[in-house]
Amino acid sequence: MHEVGKTRLDGEFSDWVVAAAHDLDTGVESPSTVLPRLASAGLAGAGVPVALGGSGGDVVDGVAGISVVAEESLAAAFVLWSQRTYIEFLLQSPNKQLGEKLLPDLLAGRLAGATGLSNAMKFLAGLEPLQISAGAEGDSLVLSGKMPWVTNLRPESFHVAAAVDHADGGTFIASLAHDDDGLQRSNDLSLLGMRSTNTAAIKLSEVRISAERVLHPDAGEWLPQVRPAFTGLQCGMSIGLARRAIAETAKSVGAGRNVLSPQLSAVTQRLTQAESRLSAGLRSREFEVDAVSLFTLRIELAEIVSEAISLELQASGGxxxxxxxxxDFARRWREAAFIPLITPSLVQLKAALLERRQDAA
Incomplete structure (x- = not known):
């Protein structure tokens, strides 16, 4: 059993995720089983206040939960990242009524939480415009646009956070529901791996919502506040996958492959140090004002994954x-290929960092 913050993973969940990892990657395992399993293991509530139905702790405990799942299946961890990130948005939203309404079902796995804020994070970094616009009609907000890639869109029931460009010139964050009139979910995308994640596209055609669905009225003010949790929880996927590749490499080093020991030691140390910096930055809230350090850490963790999976290949041999x-290695190789693509991608992050350096110069 693993300890994740204050949540202890039971053997039933561990046995299931180990047995199902390959089928979660290829899509043989039904996506509908993933979220209930994660929720029943208490993972959705890691880092959520006990008073709100969680297991206590803070966002670092959420990262730890995602990491331990990613050791066995990045597909399951990706679903958990989406669920836990949406929950974090509710925790940090001034709209407490929406949180009170949705949190019980989110923590129980009856309702899926999805984040369509990848576009918003790129918008915040100056990488692309918002893809959803809104106008006002009476007491309603009318939204149109698209979200081309969103995970954890369980057809049974989901809410998805979206950044919206208002006709009056402002931007806000809204929560949209699976049964909103005018919201169309595509079929699941045909991914190379990680198929059982309910990843699809959304099209919005004059979707009407009330102000009760607004997570925050000012996206520019709120996004820097929630970006550390959004990105930090993403980093949990890299941490878990790197940790597993390092462990698999360590099993083979010594069987005629001692030459890899120095590299293995170095990448292990880099991972430990990166984890410590991530935890410290999240808890001190320094990433809210220092996005450069957060982006740099996300890039470094992706590089650690790449190095670790390469070492596993060399240690495993033919x-x-x-x-x-x-x-299992082939699955981890595909998972490692996905890490640089998680939005904002490494290319986008590096472009944002370069632009910031040029502006500073």
């Missing part, structure tokens, strides 16, 4: 390329 013995 058996990693056999379909039977190498099946």
């Amino acid at each position: 058996r990693a390329y056999l379909s039977g013995p190498g099946r």
Whole structure:
């Protein structure tokens, strides 16, 4: 059993995620099973106040939960990231009534929480315009636009956070529901791996919502506040996958592959140091004013994953390329290929950092 913050993963969940990892990646396992399993293990409530139905702690405990799941399945961890991030948005939203309404079902896994704020985070970094616009009609806000890639869109029931460009010139964050008139969910995207994640696109055609669905009236003010949790929880996926690749490498080092020991030691130390910096930055809230350090850390963790999975391949040798013995490695290789693409992607983050350096110069 693992300890995740104040949440202890029971053997039933551990057994399931280990057995289901390959099928979660290929889509054989039904996506509808993932969120209830995560919720029943208490993972959705890691870092959520006890008074609100969680297990206590803070966002660092949420990162730890995602990390331990990512050791076994990045697909399951990706779903958990989406759920836990949406929950974090509710925790940090001034709209407490919406949180009181949705949190019980989110923590129980009856309702999926999705974040369509990848576009917003890129908008905040100056990388692209917002893709959803709104006008006002009476007491309603009328939204149109698209979200081309959103995870955890369980057809049964979901809420998704979206950044919206208002006709009056302002921007705000709204929460949209699966059954809103005018909201159309595509079929699940045909991904290379991580198929059982309910990842799809959303099209909005004059979707009407009330002010009760506004998570925050000022996106420019709120996004820097929630970006550390959004990105920090993402980093949990890299931490868990790197940790597993390092552990697999360590099993083979010594079987004629001692030459890899110095690299293994170095990447292990880098991972430990990066985890410590992430936890410290989240708890001190320094990332709210120092986005450069947060972006740099996200990039570094992705590089650590790449190095760790390469070491696992070298340590495993030819058996990693056999379909039977190498099946779990092949899945981790595909998972590692996804890490740089998680929005904002590494290319986008590096472009944002370069622009900031040029502005400073």
